[in-house]
Amino acid sequence: MSSDIAYRLSEQTKGLVSRFEGRVTRFRGRDDLLQLLRPLDTDAADEFARGYFGEGDHTAIGIDGSRAFDERLQMMLFYANATGYSCPFRVGDEISFDLTRASRTGRLSASAAIPLWAEDFSDILPDTPEIDLEIEYSMEKIPNSFMVLAELYLATRALDSARIVFMDRPLSGTYSTLSRDARLLMKKGATNLAKLPGVAHQNTLMDLSLAVNLGAPFMELPRRRRFASHRILRVLMNDDLSPDGLAEKLGLDDKQLSSAMKSLRKYDENYGGHLLEDAGPGRIKVREGVREYWSRSVQLARSYVDRVYEKGESPLSVGEEEWLTILDVNTVSLILLLWLCEQSIRRKVLLIGLAKDTTATDIHRAVLPFTIKKEFVHPKALPPSLKNDRAFLSILSAMNRELKVPWRTSGYDSAFSTMVATSTGEFVPARKVVSREGVFVRGFFQSRSLGNNDRIRSQVFLFDRLFDPECDAGGVESVDVKENAGRTTVSPYYEGGEMSTVSNLILRILALTDNPEVYEAFGHNQLLYLADKAVKSEIRLMRSSLRAVADLRLGSITKREQVYGIMTPYREQRAGTEASRMREASKVD
DSSP states (O other), rough: HHHHHHHHHHHHHHHHHHHHHHHTTTTOTTGGGGGGGGEEOOOHHHHHHHHTOOOOEEEEEEEEEEEEEEEEOOOOOOOEEEEEEEEEEESSSSEEOOOOOOOEEEEEEEEEEEEGGGGGGHHHHHTSSSSSSHHHHHHTHHHHHHHHHHHHHHHHHTTTOSEEEEEESSHHHHHHHHHHHHHHHHHTOSSSGGTTTTOOOHHHHHHHHHHHHHHHTTOOOOOOOGGGGHHHHHHHHHHOOOOOHHHHHHHHOHHHHHHHHHHHHHHHHHHHOEHHHHHHHHEEOOOOGGHHHHHHHHHHHHHHHHHHSSSSSOSSSSSSOOOOOOHHHHHHHHHHHHHHHHHHHHOOOEEEEESOOOOOOOIIIIIHHHHTTSSSSSSOOOOOOOHHHHHHHHHHHHTTTOOOSSSEEOOOEEGGGEEEEEEEEEESSSSSSOSSSSEEEEEEOOOOESSGGGEEEEOOOOEEEEEOOHGGGGGBBEEEEEETTTTEEEEOOOOOOOOOOHHHHHHHHHSOOOTTTSSSGSSSOOHHHHHHHHHHHHHHHHHHHHHHHHHHHHHHHHHHHTOOOOOSSSHHHHHHHHHHHHHHHHHOO
16 A cells, blocks of 8 residues: 555656756746846946945844744733844945944844733734634734834834844835734724823824825825825825815816715714814815824834833733734834834935745736836747746746846836736736835845856845835836726836846845855845844743743642643643653653
8 A cells, every 4th residue: 555655656746846847947048038137236336335325334234033922721922022133334445244243232122922811812813713723823913913013113223323224024015914904903993002101192093094094204105096085185284275276286187086085075074073174165174283193103103112122011901901902013013114114214224125935926927927018028938837936036047047146136016016917918906906006116136156157056035125216216117907996007116227226236235245154144144144043042042931930820820729720731731641651651661
């Protein structure tokens, strides 16, 4: 029986390997697909660095986090932490990094421990499932949310001293996930954030809603139909205009203006009329104080992270029987992320997000079809059928050795990650709508090679950065997308023509900050590698220490109140007893 199974497995594996070899072969000699990629221009990168950073000595910081949780039957213990490593870099005739002086930055460290009874999960997690496997997956959201919050908090603190901040997470992916949860909170229509100590704003939920929908002041609003009411509101933040004045300023026809104003008045009703007021015949304006929605939202977010990571107060409890939900925490994280982006622009800090194990399919689904449609890429044959972007680019690089390392893909708007090209050449949303364009720019890169003819090449990783209107405006294209409400025009960025000086500089930086002597940092980032090792070690110590504290507390109450079985589940108790019995039996033998 076993030999038959082994034979069938061997034959099936052989077929899969043969199919994979066929796919790999179709990548060889594809100079047409290499039009997606761009080599490093070292001289241009060094010149841009002198203008962006200024000549002299500066600091780069990498930030990473970790999380874990333990179960004590009815009690869950959640842990999350983050830390930062820094190194000096110098800008002169060329840019250089002194990674030998990389060190942990003491003030860039944050951690949180959250104990919860299982009965309270339904208050913390929206739509708590009943299936064990799904419950475990949902529970991971709690420490993950606080890990993200800790990383963003440290990144905002790093802005005081750093000119480059590396984050071990994609900025665009973090933004989309946090935005989704923030919108769910707005749909829920209630939050306990206003009940936090020291935070007393009558319209906190409306402020948060404006922060989620309009974003930070630096963010441009797309000219698409579903953003028309947001654009009107942004204009009214600065001036009260008549309908004719709004239509002229925003380029809206009567039907579009009427529909947008109807949505805006409904939005006003949902918040008790605290948004708009009449400003005379045919004119409207926002109420006094509404314009400060962003500063109040930032104040709320900063107050919360200070409470959690500086004062060590309970991260989720706002009273004896009242809790914050994960949607609340992730909404705070969204505001913190947008404030981080806003401050990095103001202070000219280069914010770089990195992702190692991404399963993105952006290039296969949307970017490559878009480049073919816009004639940036002229295919001489059908592209190989390989959906995973990292695999696609890794094989393309390996099969076309004339492509020298380091290289990167042309930068593309993160909005492409929410689009799909159909077999007929139309573009449709991957889900319901296409996300907001003009916020983040994504790209893949390969930064290191070793051996003769670059025989050994590092893995392909993803990086992203903020969209820069000054440097990226020339790359904004347009594409018609068929959404549920009808056709709309999306204006995403794609680096199809002139080279992006920002992305080119980032590739130069990434190529200078890996460590070829350590496998985990080969082609990646040394600062993030060091931060990753530190937080994982710290989380192990944290778990051991806090688990002992929890066991001591629970042990005393179970003994005093004779409530047994709380410390460990029945299966764990039985396994421990059986192991002890087997040890005793082995001694007798």
